[in-house]
Amino acid sequence: ETGVTQSPTHLIKTRGQQVTLRCSSQSGHNTVSWYQQALGQGPQFIFQYYREEENGRGNFPPRFSGLQFPNYSSELNVNALELDDSALYLCASSLAMGLVVEQFFGPGTRLTVL
């Protein structure tokens, strides 16, 4: 086990609703990255938080937003849900130091938008 936890494990929402997903990083890790994995695809980078600030963002619209808290846990918020937002949402924690930074993934939250 990586020590990264996510909640909830599964979630069903309808179009137009808003959702908040949560991630607790591995002890000692100060960086959290969020990824979206659609069925049959590899994970796609949404954004990364380092010490409570957004530190990089992928090609996702502004309705995808996030937060990181002083204990380095993180939230992903998605507004105005669309059918295509149905996916596995993964968070990964890492310690931002050194040349090769391994990211440890949580088990994911499976979101279904109806």
Added chain:
Amino acid sequence: RKEVEQDPGPFNVPEGATVAFNCTYSNSASQSFFWYRQDCRKEPKLLMSVYSSGNEDGRFTAQLNRASQYISLLIRDSKLSDSATYLCVVRPTHQAGTALIFGKGTTLSVSS
């Protein structure tokens, strides 16, 4: 062109077979390379990092060719437990804040 491209799957092989996966990446300045394994409906887990000199971990051998922007993974003596999706992953820079760029993945099914 996609940033990371992998062989289309699935690969269906018998136990004991040797199987090779290939991957190409588009950003010649990429710094770090990995293979991740993802079991059905689970999170990706790091299988191994890939270095220019090539590296081996038991039955698994990874190779990187920077000139051709090509990464490979060789699995020898396949086991039933090797059945999974293998994701080729590239990290463009060493800087903190840099995302991992994943390929679509190649599915391996090992049968008895």
